[in-house]
Amino acid sequence: MNSNAQSIAAVALVSVATALFSVYGLRPGRATSDFYVASRAVSPFRNASAIGGEYLSAASFLGIAGLVLAYGAEMLWFGVGYTAGYLVLLAFVAAPLRRSGAYTLPDFAEARLESLRVRRLTALLVVFTGWLYLLPQLQGAGLTLRTVTDAPLWVGPVIVTTVVMITVASGGMRSVTFVQAFQYWLKLTALAIPVIFLLLAWRADGAPWPSADAPPRFREATTVSVQQAVRVHVEEPVTVTVRGSADGHQLENAPVRLTVGAHQFGEGTRVRFPAGADVPHPAGQEPLPGKDWSRPLSGTPYPVYGTYSLLLATLLGTMGLPHVIVRFYTNPDGAAARRTTWAVLWLLAAFYVLPPVYGALGRLYTPELLMTGRTDAAVLLLPTRLVDGAAGVLLGTLVTAGAFAAFLSTACGLTVSVAGVLGQELGHIRAGLRARLARHRMPVGRPRRRRMWRVARLEGRADVLRLRFAGVAAACVPCVLSLAVVHRPAADVVGLAFAVAASSFSPLLLLGIWWRGLTPQGAVAGLLVGGGATFGAVAFTMVGRPFGGWMGAVLSRPAAWSVPLAFVVMMGTSWLTRSSIPPTTARTLVRLHAPESLVLPRRGSAAVTADDSRRIE
Amino acid sequence: MTGEVDRRGDPGASKPPPRRVTVAHPRTLASLGQGQPVARQTSVSDDLGRQTPLGDVYLRSLMRSQLRLGLAVVGVLVLVLGGLPYLVFSTPALRDGTLAGIPVAWLILGVAVHPVILILARVCLRHARSNESDFVDLIERS
Structure with missing residues (x-):
């Protein structure tokens, strides 16, 4: 090509x-909510x-x-x-x-x-x-x-x-x-x-539609390159030019007469079909007539x-x-x-x-x-x-x-x-x-609060890092x-x-x-x-x-x-x-x-429209 | 877990300062002559927010109207899509007829279905919106 x-x-x-x-x-992709x-x-x-x-x-x-x-x-x-x-x-x-x-x-x-x-x-x-x-x-x-x-x-x-x-x-x-x-x-x-x-x-080609009774046909001479070995069924005898392996023979641009029945083409083979030939179908899969x-x-x-x-x-x-x-x-x-x-x-x-x-x-x-x-x-x-x-x-x-x-x-x-x-x-x-570990280790009092704050800041960074790691895994x-x-x-x-x-x-x-x-x-x-x-x-x-x-x-x-x-x-x-x-x-x-325009009173700590605050950047 | 991150930036200043509320037993309030305002404050939106039986009745009515709308729209969709195969299959004119060289069945399934879906979506969008604004009116009026 x-x-x-x-x-x-x-x-x-x-x-x-x-x-x-x-x-x-x-x-801007810094905070966790940005990532999500x-x-x-x-x-x-x-x-x-x-x-x-x-x-x-x-x-x-x-x-x-x-x-x-x-x-x-x-x-x-x-x-x-x-x-x-x-x-x-x-x-x-x-x-x-x-x-x-x-x-x-x-x-x-x-x-x-x-x-x-x-x-x-x-x-x-x-x-x-x-x-x-x-x-x-x-x-x-x-x-x-x-x-x-x-x-x-x-x-x-x-x-x-x-x-x-x-x-x-x-x-x-x-x-x-x-x-x-x-x-x-x-x-x-x-x-x-x-x-x-x-x-x-x-x-320009005359607006054709696949014909009702025939199986699909090559409209013009076509070279088919077979990328994976394939076993096909031929319904009408046809002469093709093969470069590669056909039915176990190694050929170099040689004409081959394909008889009715099953044929095997190897990987990387190029097969040239003449115009008007029926398209062979993979063995075991009946071709679909145009009407169906x-x-x-x-x-x-x-x-x-x-x-x-x-x-x-x-x-x-x-x-x-x-x-x-x-x-x-x-x-x-x-x-x-x-x-x-x-x-x-x-x-x-x-x-x-x-x-x-x-x-x-x-x-x-x-x-x-x-x-x-x-x-x-x-x-x-x-x-x-x-x-x-x-x-x-x-x-x-x-x-x-x-x-x-x-x-x-x-x-x-x-x-x-x-x-x-x-x-x-x-x-x-x-x-x-x-949390289970912290219950054993954390000191009490002021130092604890300061340390927790530092941990929280690190956690924020670790959050994004973890998501990136998850992205790679995903x-x-x-x-x-x-x-x-x-x-x-x-x-x-x-x-x-x-x-x-x-x-x-x-x-x-x-x-x-x-x-x-x-x-x-x-x-x-x-x-x-x-x-x-x-x-x-x-x-x-x-x-x-x-x-x-x-x-x-x-x-x-x-x-x-x-x-x-x-x-x-x-x-x-x-x-x-x-x-x-x-x-x-x-x-x-x-x-x-409930529509967001209704401001509903809260019950407990969770406000009904709580997530509105997140919209403000 | 993640919700707390942004709340720092929430400018509390933009909201009006919370109104002062007298905290006392209702009977005390009534004797102070403040019984009426307290009673007027308990509106339906309170009921809705606190999930009282009355609020539940209102919520059920909203859910029912939205669900009915959804079922109607999807019902029409299922009738159209589910009926099409049989219509095409049982009507010879549709099954084998052609229009400008292309079978009619292809034109129906490939092109004509899409406007039907869009019309249904339009109906759904408009009614869902009006259901909600009716609901808001109802709550705020009461």
Whole structure:
């Protein structure tokens, strides 16, 4: 590919820009509240851009187009669900969540239920969900660099992890807000401008649509480079030119007659297909005829179950994603949280119109991805394939830059939230130990007070240091995991993360905000059963070969059964243990629902609008 | 843990100085002729802040109206999204029809759904705000 230099330059530019923005945010990023939530001084529009930037991950930028290419209309539901999740969030969660005044999801759990056990369990699930969501981002980065520069697969994850660590460890949330807002607009531009040129080229080509009866075909002579050894099935005999290994023979640009049946291509092989040849499909995966591809509910084996399960996961899962939740704390008040969500919906609607266009064009112009199975690369390949000359290279570079912005922004957001939770939990554990020690060691009287003051000042510094350490840990673990786990389509893995969030955090949030009867025991049971069951299903799907048939559908799209299960268990256990409803429930609910403009008298030491003081910098 | 960090910078000077309150038994206050003002001070916002049964009634009414709004909006969303697959699947014109070379189903799922979501969001935003301002009016009037 001749766009190597430009693509490397684009990736470098995005990475350096991200790092620079983070240094820009270094100066104010001192106090702990800066690290967590940018001191809550972010305007709704910028906050919405940042949410958009963080939310539009590899799954949205590359994944949806890839799945549409492979499975067709059914996958359009991803874009719909990803947007509609914010409507549910707006309707039920946005304002109360902001008014709860907590920093992270474990904070919310503790404030609402007054239980350290629920807090710990929630923290554990947040870290797990965050890491699961980070995997496809890192693998997507590997795939992107591999596609545009032929770099080894580990380079992408390592670059993304490094930049994320610099960003997160230097500035925390405030710098991340700048970076994210910038990256939303970069991503939108990177898909919107090329799409104009692609559609013009498509019109000039006679505006074709994949034919109804035939499997996908090469429209022109195409060289397919096989990056991982692949076993394909050929339906019609065809003569191809092979450089590399085919069926165990080492060939150097020799013509080979591929007969009907299975054929094996080795790693690094280049196969040139003539125009009009059918695209061979991976052995064991029947190709989808054009008619089924362009209809909804006929792309996959159990389409009705799959579609509804996906919808449930995305509608309820959005509110539970750790990096989405943490963003709501940066709003000044509950009403601003709602306005932010409203702006987010606009930004997402504008974005999600685009990926299906790439998917459909990919089916026409980059069908070889069906053979290699790397359908996520469609967005990256289309500009150079459809637009000739320097313009195509330029558009390809823009798309590459956008893709990297997607990996970096989502990875940053997730790492910040995971680091925040990790840091808090470490702090709690350490504070507990220290308190126990201090009881034995502290001298009494005046010296003690002076010493405590000094300790407190040091603690403040240690706090930020600990969070930076947590940031490094939060970024490194998924990097190692991403190299170890099998590569799967980005949107699928992200779908699993949504399912985990939908069947653990969303019952906790919805019941916590709207139901007085929630007890700590109920929350623990619901989180364990819902989160545990989804986690099990995810582990089965991620590790080793996926199941086929009905079992495979149930395990790879678990939300349809795990969400109701989590709700039933959480409500049932709460009802059984209804004698232990926290006594603070009524006070917490007033705090969650009463508008901030009401100045309510305090009871005990906790003022209802206490956190207002934090807005003043 | 973290909440204390910023409270240092809280400029207490910007707030009006706390009003002087006579601390005495209500009966004493009544005999001093201050019974009325004390009684007027216990407003609904006091009840709300102190979670008395009366305050609870008010809170329940706010929660109920907001929950009803949320359920209505999400209900319409679920009807639209849940109904679409069947509508498209059972109507041949939608299933196989094309508009300018693109199947109608793609246009519905890819483009037309988004305005519906935005309209629902608008409705939700506006009503949630008016529910809250009604509540504030109610509390402050009483």
